[in-house]
Amino acid sequence: MKTSSELRLAPGTVITGKWNRGRYRVERLLGEGANGKVYLVEHSRRLYAMKVGGDAVDLQSEINVLRSLASRRRRTEPFLLAVDDYVHRDGKEYPFYIMRYVRGSVLHEYLQREGADWFPLVGYNLLGKLAELHEAGFVFGDLKRENVLVGSYGRVELVDYGGATAIGKSVRQFTELYDRGYWNAGSRTAEGTYDLFSFAVLCLHLFEGRRLLQLTKTLLPQNRSPADLIRLTTGHPALKPFAGWLARALGGEFASAREGAAAWQRIMYGGGVKPARRRRSTAGWAAGLFACTMIALAAAIVWMISEGMLPTGLS
Numbered sequence: 001m002k003t004s005s006e007l008r009l010a011p012g013t014v015i016t017g018k019w020n021r022g023r024y025r026v027e028r029l030l031g032e033g034a035n036g037k038v039y040l041v042e043h044s045r046r047l048y049a050m051k052v053g054g055d056a057v058d059l060q061s062e063i064n065v066l067r068s069l070a071s072r073r074r075r076t077e078p079f080l081l082a083v084d085d086y087v088h089r090d091g092k093e094y095p096f097y098i099m100r101y102v103r104g105s106v107l108h109e110y111l112q113r114e115g116a117d118w119f120p121l122v123g124y125n126l127l128g129k130l131a132e133l134h135e136a137g138f139v140f141g142d143l144k145r146e147n148v149l150v151g152s153y154g155r156v157e158l159v160d161y162g163g164a165t166a167i168g169k170s171v172r173q174f175t176e177l178y179d180r181g182y183w184n185a186g187s188r189t190a191e192g193t194y195d196l197f198s199f200a201v202l203c204l205h206l207f208e209g210r211r212l213l214q215l216t217k218t219l220l221p222q223n224r225s226p227a228d229l230i231r232l233t234t235g236h237p238a239l240k241p242f243a244g245w246l247a248r249a250l251g252g253e254f255a256s257a258r259e260g261a262a263a264w265q266r267i268m269y270g271g272g273v274k275p276a277r278r279r280r281s282t283a284g285w286a287a288g289l290f291a292c293t294m295i296a297l298a299a300a301i302v303w304m305i306s307e308g309m310l311p312t313g314l315s
């Protein structure tokens, strides 16, 4: 097997799986990272995402996690759809897998576009995803803004299971800023509280990014502590209602992500949190205004005709 970094698939390229003979037409590159490249592909007139692995072992461990999740989510459309190898015309082989294409934006872009009102619901949905993963026996490990895609109405999907680790083992892959070891807040053992800590840092990164990054520059490694993070939880109006929740997550106080999600939901419905509303575009407003004007005009014409103020014909 070769690494995918050498492989560039141009739009229009057709990939045929060596084992299952599935044919996938490359539309475009969706993204790339340390573990491989992700392409948008078309198969049987539907769109999917194809990850071509950088390293067969890393890709296999992602596949194992996705398979284990698929066996639990029998009632929903599976995320992992096919696993195969691609043989390039020069004879090199590249492992790949096909997953559901998530039409969405990375978390911070979604909130910038749709507004911070969506944060409580998106946060709740993300906690649900983490709880589901933990209940399947894994922690996500590398939770960060880029690995959370948000689709319509705040639906959340985690992508990049390269850091997912069986509970009890040492977290395989993480990003320093989100790592509780970096903040002297606990070990790198894969347990639910590890992801909840990263989730809390993710919330801070969304709304207090500048102050958070400032801390990483000014504090000496031995002086970093969760208390510094807790101080950031009360500054921004979007975070304020959740300040107590965030402090508990940073302190490792939730027994599970499910418990954390339930506590988050109580805050959402306990008042003080604005419900999410879809932003209407300018075009939407203009169309609405135009329709109202037309209805008013039509009503006026009908009234004038009925009052004999307008001729009804040429007879």
Ligand SMILES: Nc1ncnc2c1ncn2[C@@H]1O[C@H](COP(=O)(O)OP(=O)(O)OP(=O)(O)O)[C@@H](O)[C@H]1O
Binding pocket: 030, 031, 032, 033, 034, 035, 036, 037, 038, 049, 051, 099, 100, 101, 102, 103, 146, 147, 149, 159, 160, 161, 162
């Ligand atoms: N199922 C999907 N649907 C839509 N876009 C996706 C999907 N999976 C991945 N992407 C896009 O591709 C990007 C790279 O994917 P991914 O994070 O899995 O690669 P990686 O090599 O593991 O990255 P990293 O270096 O962060 O570990 C993602 O940030 C996302 O924008």
